[in-house]
Amino acid sequence: MESPRRLDFEVVQEPWAIYQLEDGTVIRIKLVASEVILTGRTGQDGEPQYLVRSSNVMSVQPPEIPNLDQ
Numbered sequence: 191m192e193s194p195r196r197l198d199f200e201v202v203q204e205p206w207a208i209y210q211l212e213d214g215t216v217i218r219i220k221l222v223a224s225e226v227i228l229t230g231r232t233g234q235d236g237e238p239q240y241l242v243r244s245s246n247v248m249s250v251q252p253p254e255i256p257n258l259d260q
Contacts, residue, residue, distance in 0.1 A: 192230035194241075199226050206249075214253025222247055 206218045225243040233239055 192228075194227050194230050197226045197228055197240075199223065216251040218249040218251075220247050221245075 201223075204220050204222060206220045209217045209219075211217065221244050223242050223244045227241040227243075229239045229241055231239045
């Protein structure tokens with residue numbers, strides 16, 4: 191078994207998942223990888239196993255609320 195090692199990576203695409211709630215709120219979420227480690231182990235299928243450290247980024251856009259002052 192190899193020792194675990196950190197792998198450098200380049201972001202190719204980080205798409206947003208977009209959800210519209212029944213009240214009109216729009217939630218956008220994406221996963222952002224910060225570190226990738228090749229563990230040195232393989233799964234039952236023989237493929238290498240990776241550990242990915244990541245953060246979730248979220249944006250919430252509430253529904254439009256009419257201006258009551260007008």
